[in-house]
Amino acid sequence: MWILLAICSAASLGLANIAHKRLLDNYLDGVGVLGAGSILTRLTCGIIVLAAVGWPTAAPAQSVVFGLLSGVSLGAGLALLFLGLKLGEASRAVAISQTNPILVALLALLILGEQVGPTQWAAIALVVCGAALVSIEGFQRGLFRLTPGLTALIASSVTMGLSFFLVKLVLDDLSPWEVFGLQELGMVPVFAVFGQPSNWRRLWRGLRSGPALATFLIGEGLLPQLAILLFVWSFAFGPVSLASAILATRPLFVFVVGTLLSWRSLGLLQESMGPSALTAKFVAIAMIVGGTVLLAVA
Numbered sequence: 001m002w003i004l005l006a007i008c009s010a011a012s013l014g015l016a017n018i019a020h021k022r023l024l025d026n027y028l029d030g031v032g033v034l035g036a037g038s039i040l041t042r043l044t045c046g047i048i049v050l051a052a053v054g055w056p057t058a059a060p061a062q063s064v065v066f067g068l069l070s071g072v073s074l075g076a077g078l079a080l081l082f083l084g085l086k087l088g089e090a091s092r093a094v095a096i097s098q099t100n101p102i103l104v105a106l107l108a109l110l111i112l113g114e115q116v117g118p119t120q121w122a123a124i125a126l127v128v129c130g131a132a133l134v135s136i137e138g139f140q141r142g143l144f145r146l147t148p149g150l151t152a153l154i155a156s157s158v159t160m161g162l163s164f165f166l167v168k169l170v171l172d173d174l175s176p177w178e179v180f181g182l183q184e185l186g187m188v189p190v191f192a193v194f195g196q197p198s199n200w201r202r203l204w205r206g207l208r209s210g211p212a213l214a215t216f217l218i219g220e221g222l223l224p225q226l227a228i229l230l231f232v233w234s235f236a237f238g239p240v241s242l243a244s245a246i247l248a249t250r251p252l253f254v255f256v257v258g259t260l261l262s263w264r265s266l267g268l269l270q271e272s273m274g275p276s277a278l279t280a281k282f283v284a285i286a287m288i289v290g291g292t293v294l295l296a297v298a
């Protein structure tokens with residue numbers, strides 16, 4: 001069950017990242033404008049969820065704080081990912097930001113006492129290496145040429161990994177719905193740095209067309225929240241060290257959908273379609289799928 005939930009979460013967030021890339025390239029003037037929009041979606045979702053399930057007054061205060069901090073960490077990771085999406089191709093940016101399962105597995109092993117065997121380590125390594133391979137532009141003179149924004153994307157990977165660990169840490173005291181609501185509220189202060197009046201004005205101008213508004217509502221108002229809820233539930237049912245590795249399959253979905261949308265007949269994205277880049281990405285897909293299957297049967 002937890003594997004299916006994690007795969008669905010990866011697919012949902014991958015589609016959301018495609019929508020984010022399209023928003024940044026075509027409708028919204030900068031990362032700050034998308035960040036301002038995220039204030040609305042996160043605050044609305046957090047209030048609705050916690051109003052429905054209630055504030056976790058019976059839970060230890062430390063768990064509530066860690067739940068909120070998991071949202072702060074996740075918000076920082078997503079904001080840094082927005083920057084990476086603005087600077088480079090969607091498939092590569094997402095791939096670099098998904099190299100966090102090693103950190104999550106180490107924290108789970110050292111602090112939570114989760115058991116990670118040699119086969120599972122090998123599977124995690126396959127997924128992470130495959131995700132990293134998606135990020136390269138191809139084989140040129142025997143070297144890998146990385147995309148811009150590498151520092152921001154590596155920081156995104158670390159902060160997201162920390163968020164995943166904190167979620168698992170508090171699930172003994174909080175329900176998945178409570179954790180989800182706290183995470184949504186925890187992200188609001190992070191995105192609040194983008195709340196300048198100029199960004200609100202540009203957001204209003206950018207979303208006045210029907211396609212722009214639909215892309216925003218689906219890509220920022222629906223899919224990310226669905227993805228977060230699904231991975232919280234996957235962590236509740238399974239080990240976070242392995243579930244986070246399944247989440248790292250997100251570049252697979254971004255690559256497949258991004259490539260389809262980049263065909264000349266559609267032209268909705270501008271992903272690299274050259275033989276070298278496609279070869280590297282197909283090898284990466286084989287590694288990601290192989291690692292995921294290995295985790296499922298291990």
